[in-house]
Amino acid sequence: FDNAELPFLTKMLMGFSDFLISSWYLIIGGIVGLVFGIRELLTHPEYKIKFDKMKLSVPIAGKLLRTIYSARAASTISSLYQNGVNMLVIIKETGGTIGNDYIDSLFDDVYIKVSTGEPLSTALEETGVFDPMLYSMLKVWEEAGDSGQILASTANFFNNEAEAATEQLVQLLEPLFLIIMGVVIGAMVMAIMQPMLSMYDSL
DSSP, X not given: OOGGGSOHHHXXXXXXXXHHHHHHHHHHHHHHHHHHHHHHHTTSHHHHHHHHHHHTTSTTHHHHHHHHHHHHHHHHHHHHHHTTOOHHHHHHHHXXXXXXXXXXXXXXXXXXXXXXXXXXXXXXXXXXXXXXXXXXHHHHHXXXXXXXXXXXXXXXXXXXXXXXXXXXXXXXXXXXXXXXXHHHHHHHHHXXXXXXXXXXXXX
């Protein structure tokens, strides 16, 4: 085929192929540099906090992550409380077990609010980062003055929910990869078929 007569998509595919053959090392170097660059960037607290905050806003996945974080918070609060740990110490320890630097940073305000007399359920609800069910269960626990049974039940509930959320996150990746592969393969097929169909039309 005369290169000047090839469809735009075909030219792009051929150009990309030539680039892979002649400059593959640049692509590998770029990928390695990007990975190390992101890892280095996330070592800075301010960027790590922004990244962790962004994760909570991701459609579907963000909601599932909130459930997982709620399970970790409920489990830590329940375990420490039943072992007689002071509430302010519980708050300090809980923030570090969540696995999200943005949420951990919010626990500084939670600590201050609870130390001045605000209920834990209200202080956590004002963060807006957990599953609403967690706030409700904590309010029930505070009003009932329970020794820890409600907290244990809440932790068990969210642990089950977290397992289901983790499975859903994995399941979300499968159709995503299939869509990406479908688009890539479809574009390649179109790039190959277009000049062939044009040739047949000219015969």
